[in-house]
Structure formats: structure tokens, C-alpha cells
Amino acid sequence: MARVGVDLAKRVFQVHAVDARGERVLARSFAPEKFFAWAAGLPAGCVVAMETCGGAHHVARQLQRLGLEARLVAGHFVAPYRLEGRGAKNDANDAKAICEAAGRPHMRFVPVKSMDQQAVLAVHRLRQGLVEERTACINRIRGLLTEFGLVFPQDPLHLRPSLAEITGERQAGQGLPDLLRLVLQRLHLQWLELEVHLAWCDERIAQHARQDAQARQALSVPGVGALTASAMAVGVVDFHQFRSAHQFGAWLGLVPKQDSSGGKARLGRITKAGDEYLRMLLIQGAKSVLMHAAARTDRTSRWVHALRERVGWQKALVALAHKNARILWALLTSGELYRAEHVSTPPHTSGSLQATSMPATAAA
Incomplete structure (x- = not known):
């Protein structure tokens, strides 16, 4: 067996294995625990590929411990290779x-994420x-x-002091039913509890941003705070x-969609x-x-x-986000520090390695 494809599910792993010529060697399903026992007998360095899904990074780490080359493929890259089409989608x-x-x-x-990296991502997911x-x-209140x-502005800073006054004891019997006041008190307590949990998440994320080398480097870019750098x-x-x-930038969805043909470029909204x-x-x-x-x-x-003066707020906003993404790539692949007044040399005007390794720093 030279390459193995695995379709992951909660209770069954479907396996499709081929040899070096691409001929099928095995096609069967395993229970998860039996799959790892079977994988232990694969030759060292054998490629085992899976779609990115829940638990895929865990399975990949287990396979790496067995000496196998675990690869994760995004789902939208896999679909075109299902030759049977959409009407024949099954595990096999x-x-x-x-x-x-x-x-x-x-x-x-x-890339396969480590357990520590996934733990930090768990904090981000909790905060989100x-x-x-x-x-x-807040909207319910x-x-x-x-x-x-009683109508209040959308800004929570205007609502919170007024809510404390409305639910206070001195407001009892002044137009609002007592039961409503009790409901609002419960909602206020829920709001405060959520703020405490958010503060805990922000503290953990800020700590990670201070300790991680890549995050510290990203923090030097204007518009990139601890939350963005850590993520x-x-x-x-x-x-x-x-x-x-x-x-x-294209991977992040910050480039426009294209519908170009015949040498004529047609650009639309960003791909997202x-x-x-x-x-x-x-x-x-x-x-x-x-x-x-x-x-x-x-x-x-x-x-x-x-x-912004030329194209408006929204387009300038997305353009700046794209610029920051390009700057982050340039910094984190070259190891250099952010310089606000740096002007890069276009790659086609210089043959030096420095000029071609930092194509995005012109955004600085």
C-alpha cells in the first residue's frame, strides 16, 4: 500500500488503499479502534489522507505517532475527484x-495542528x-x-446604567410590573456573567499572544491586536x-471573485x-x-x-484588511519586523532573494 484515503465518521472509518501504480488494494470499513490497529501494520511513511472535519487533527496526530505521513485535505478540494458525481455520494x-x-x-x-494549538483555538471558539x-x-433586554x-440606543453603554436603575428597589411600584423587574434582573445577571467569562477568555488569549513568537511578531502591524495575532x-x-x-489573501477570501474570459477581466465582490x-x-x-x-x-x-476618499468606506476597509494580510504573510515567512515606512522592490526588477521573498511588504 502506497496511499490510503480515509473517510472519517463518528463510529466508522471507510478506507480506500492503492499501490504505487494507483491500483486499488483494499476498500473496507473499520471501527475507529480497529482502524488504528490496522494502520499500525502499514509501511512506515505511507500516506494516509483524510478530509478536514471534526476530529481529523486528532486522527492525524495518532497516525503520525505510528510513523505514517498523515495529510489533511480541504473538503472542497476532494469533491471534484468523486467521479461518480453528486448522485453517488457515499462513504466508499x-x-x-x-x-x-x-x-x-x-x-x-x-497542516496538522498540535493539541496546544487546538486548545488555544478552543478559547477563541468559546469567546466567539x-x-x-x-x-x-442585550437584544432580548x-x-x-x-x-x-422604553426605547434605548443600541450602544450597550447607554443601556447598562439605565437597566440598573429600572430594576432597582427604588423603582418598585413606578409603572413597571414587579414580575418584569424580576425578569430584567435575571437578564442583567446573565449579562454580567457573560462579561466575566469574556474577560477570562481575553486574558488567556492575551497571554498566548505574549508567549507565542509568531503572535508577538504579528502584533507590530497596525490593526492587529492580541485577538487577531493569537488567532x-x-x-x-x-x-x-x-x-x-x-x-x-485569496485563502482568506479577501480578493474579488472573477468571471473572466477571452482576455476580458470581470471582477465582483470578495469571495469570502x-x-x-x-x-x-x-x-x-x-x-x-x-x-x-x-x-x-x-x-x-x-x-x-x-x-477612502476615492472609493468609499467599505472598499477601503476591505483593501486595508487585504493589505494587512499580505504584510502578515511577508513578516511571518521572512522573520523580519514591521517597518511602517518600508518600500519593497517588485520581484521582477531584481533577481535578489531579498526582493523576491518579501513581495507583500510594499503594503507597509
């Missing part, structure tokens, strides 16, 4: 498609869920108050997997492909830079302020 055909995709010479694979719950809680004629370090893992800064969480963090960070760009004199602020 999926495993066959995974095996075929893993054998392509230009296939891009997802808590933010959504806090927003839902505002909706209930609106039913009684980039554990979400991307290896920036060298991207051949260029443009490919990294890739990691939605990382893209959102970059855009939020770019928003803070754009808001203060008029008062700053560095190259990036001058550029984005002029761009």
Missing part, C-alpha cells in the same frame, strides 16, 4: 476521492460563542423594554504553505472563502485603523485615507 466513494486527491502533485494540504450570547441577551415603551498563529500554523502573499473568523478579525482591526487614518502621517494611514 468519498474515501476513493480522498485517496485520489491526495495523490495529485499540486494538491494543497492543511459568548459574544453571540451577549448580543442576544431591549426588546422586552420596548414592549413597555493567526494557531489558525494558520505554517505561513510557508502559501506560495505568495496574494495566495494567502476560507476562514470566516480570521477574515472578520482582520476587517475589524482595519476598521480601527481607518477610523483614525486622517490624524496619522505614516504611509499606510495616508494611503488608506486617500483610498
Whole structure:
């Protein structure tokens, strides 16, 4: 067996194995515990490929401990190799498609994350869920108050002091039912509890951003805070997997869609492909830079302020997020520090390694 494709599920692993010529050697299903016992008998260095899904990184780490070469393939790269088409999607055909995709010479694979990296990502996922719950809680409070004629601005800073006053003892018997006041008190306590949990997450993320070398390097870029730096370090893992800064920006979904043909380019909205969480963090960070760009004199602020005047807020915001993504790729692949006034040399004008290894630093 030279290459194995595995379709993962909770209770069954479907296997499709081929030899060096690509001929099928084995096609069968295993229970998870029996699969690892079977995999232990594979030759050292055998390629075992899986789709990226829940538990895939854990399985990949287990296979690496057995001396095998575990590879993770994004699901949208696998679908074109299912020759039977959408109407014949099953575990056996999926495993066959995974095996075929893993054998392509230009296939891009997802780096296997360590347990520590996934633990930090768990904090990010918890924080993201808590933010959504806090927003839902605040909206629930505002909706209930609106039913009684009390309308507040969307900014929580205006709602919180008023809510404490409405639910206070001195407001009893002054127009609002006592039962409503008790409901609002419960919701206020839930809001405060969510804030405590969010503060805990922010503390852990900030600690990781201080300790991780890649995150510390990313923190030097304007618009990249501890949250973004930490998420980039554990979400991307290896920036060298991207051949260029443009490919990294395309992976994040920050480049326009194309419908080009016959030499005529047609560009549309950004693709929004890739990691939605990382893209959102970059855009939020770019928003803070754009808001203060008029008062700053560095190259990036001058550029984005002029761009905003020319094309508007939204396009300038996405352009700055894309620029920051390219800068991050250049810094984290070269090991250099961010320099606000740096001007890079285009690769086609110089044959030096330095000029070709930093194509994105012109964004600085």
C-alpha cells in the first residue's frame, strides 16, 4: 500500500488503499479502534489522507505517532475527484476521492495542528460563542423594554446604567410590573456573567499572544491586536504553505471573485472563502485603523485615507484588511519586523532573494 484515503465518521472509518501504480488494494470499513490497529501494520511513511472535519487533527496526530505521513485535505478540494458525481455520494466513494486527491502533485494540504494549538483555538471558539450570547441577551433586554415603551440606543453603554436603575428597589411600584423587574434582573445577571467569562477568555488569549513568537511578531502591524495575532498563529500554523502573499489573501477570501474570459477581466465582490473568523478579525482591526487614518502621517494611514476618499468606506476597509494580510504573510515567512515606512522592490526588477521573498511588504 502506497496511499490510503480515509473517510472519517463518528463510529466508522471507510478506507480506500492503492499501490504505487494507483491500483486499488483494499476498500473496507473499520471501527475507529480497529482502524488504528490496522494502520499500525502499514509501511512506515505511507500516506494516509483524510478530509478536514471534526476530529481529523486528532486522527492525524495518532497516525503520525505510528510513523505514517498523515495529510489533511480541504473538503472542497476532494469533491471534484468523486467521479461518480453528486448522485453517488457515499462513504466508499468519498474515501476513493480522498485517496485520489491526495495523490495529485499540486494538491494543497492543511497542516496538522498540535493539541496546544487546538486548545488555544478552543478559547477563541468559546469567546466567539459568548459574544453571540451577549448580543442576544442585550437584544432580548431591549426588546422586552420596548414592549413597555422604553426605547434605548443600541450602544450597550447607554443601556447598562439605565437597566440598573429600572430594576432597582427604588423603582418598585413606578409603572413597571414587579414580575418584569424580576425578569430584567435575571437578564442583567446573565449579562454580567457573560462579561466575566469574556474577560477570562481575553486574558488567556492575551497571554498566548505574549508567549507565542509568531503572535508577538504579528502584533507590530497596525490593526492587529492580541485577538487577531493569537488567532493567526494557531489558525494558520505554517505561513510557508502559501506560495505568495496574494495566495494567502485569496485563502482568506479577501480578493474579488472573477468571471473572466477571452482576455476580458470581470471582477465582483470578495469571495469570502476560507476562514470566516480570521477574515472578520482582520476587517475589524482595519476598521480601527481607518477610523483614525486622517490624524496619522505614516504611509499606510495616508494611503488608506486617500483610498477612502476615492472609493468609499467599505472598499477601503476591505483593501486595508487585504493589505494587512499580505504584510502578515511577508513578516511571518521572512522573520523580519514591521517597518511602517518600508518600500519593497517588485520581484521582477531584481533577481535578489531579498526582493523576491518579501513581495507583500510594499503594503507597509
